[in-house]
Amino acid sequence: MHLDDPQTAQEPLPRAGEGQIFLGTAGAPPLGEGAEQLLHVYRLNELELSDLGLDELLDELLDRTREILNADTVAILLLDDERHELVARAAKGLEEEVRRGVRVPLGGGFAGRIAAERTPIYIAEVARADIVNPILREKGLRSMLGVPLIVEGRAIGVLHVGTLAHREFTNEDAALLQLVAARAAPAIERARVAEAFEREHLGAVALQRSLLPEGTPAVAGVEIATQYLPARDLVGGDWYDVIELPRGRVGIAIGDVAGHGVQAAALMGQLRTGLRAYALEGHAPGETLKRVDRLMHTIRGQGMATAAYAVVEPESGALRYASAGHLPPLLVTASGGARLLDVQPAPPLGTLPYGMYVDVETELQPGDTIVLYTDGLIERRTEAITAGLERLREAADISTSAFVLCQHLVERLVEEGAGQDDVAIVALRSLPLGPKMRVRLPASPNVLAHVRRLLRRWLHAHGATPAEVASLTLAAGEACANAVEHAYAPRPATFELEASHSDGLVTVIVRDGGRWREPRGEHRGRGLSMIAAVVDEVDVRTSDAGTEVVMRKRLGV
């Protein structure tokens, strides 16, 4: 038999304090009647213990220790390195110790001295000993034996047993308990490290989740899809955002904070909020990034982040974007070809004072998709980034919805068993437009702006001038407002807008399930006259099925 820590085991120990008897463990304890107990100890197989989580491991260990030493109580206290205290972590017969979260200062009392001096201590009579923890007395413990848990010469905690009756713990008892401690300590340390890691990881994942948007807003004329794949082991600082802006415009943002873990996730949350706030103030993409950069310089312990921000005006297809050292946006055209968009080179956020971020302007045609993404999508350890970008361009060579495109890119580019880095994607597709547009919407005042935006976008694509767009939008808006106003409860009502174009003549039809009625009141009966004044021809057809308002206007007159 040997003991893992010869120092503790063999040095004769000094007496200290009345009622305490220090046990030396020099010399091999006789086997004899202890042989069966030793067998138990050897069954504390490290391999067997290594598969357990910390709680299960400690539970198992306490049961076996109590059995081996034939004790009434057994407890494990683990060292809190930061506070230099031992914390009761698991106990049998002394459960209150754990429940109350008993803490013993390193060097103080029974357990504190065992850990500080890395030595076993035997207390023959608790009543007469220097005890910090009141629970030991409350429980009526008479005799106690404790040993340090030692890993690589460092005490990580204390294992102690106690009896309600007076007991003379023998040298063999002490040796046995030390043997248990020596076997258990490395397994405890491993489980503790794994648990701490898991806790940090889960905390960071939860934090990151809470900092990313929940769902995407419905914006007229575009389809927006997002994808976020957390890294398997380390939490990254990737983020994305979709920001509804005034007048039907929409902003999409992506970013990547350098580093991993809770700090990266927390910084990501600050940057996302900052970017959103500046975007909502109406700043252009480059100006927005500039302000986020300045904000970042004021954050204590700031790091570095790349980001890209793009603003789309669905009605005209105008696209404006800027990048702060981020990978170039990808444009997937309506016909299916894909290319990387030019970016004005600029430093990542938080790196240089006076970073400037310049806007690039282009247009998104109906059916085109712009994709912002983080490097987790394309980077592989062994290859240059240009190869990754080329693979992205090839993989994106399909004409499909933004949602399917996101799925497709992940399937094609994120390797099985990858997950070293997190992946964020946000894709915005300008919806394809045909010669005819037909939409059915719930009869609610809140959808009126949405339907006007769809119509403006469709008219713009069909070559209507701004004045023609304004007239037809006003006429259709009046007809839709009427449909909404006369949608009666209780049945959920909808209305329909249909727009078609042939040979320069635009026809807009609004259908509902009610009857046309001019609103009451002196100044309110002007919806129909308003329509008549701005289009060439208006026809209100009423049937039992409902009302149909047909409006026609010739373009380019």
Next chain:
Amino acid sequence: MPLADLEFEVTDRVVIAHVDGEIDMSNAHELENAFSLRMTNDALGLVVDLRKVDYLDSAGIHLLYALRERLDNRGQQLRLVVGTEAAISEALRIADVTRTVGAFETIDAARQSITS
């Protein structure tokens, strides 16, 4: 995202309301309430700046007439500021708001027509 943003300032006892966005039946009523709440008893009148309004339909027209009536009853005046090429000028013209309420091209001209 609110359909229209609203900001106020007060100059020479005239309240000036800058509207930025669109006005339809979904927000006309709350805008009217917001205007009324800002009209203190000592205010001479209200200038509604519509230069950044790019949609206004009969619900907005109704709002303007109702607002004029409410202010009239309190002895306060209403003026509008409308851009020359505004998308909404056609609606205002059709409903005769431009003539009956009084539309100006600048804030100063609208305010002075109240104070002078």
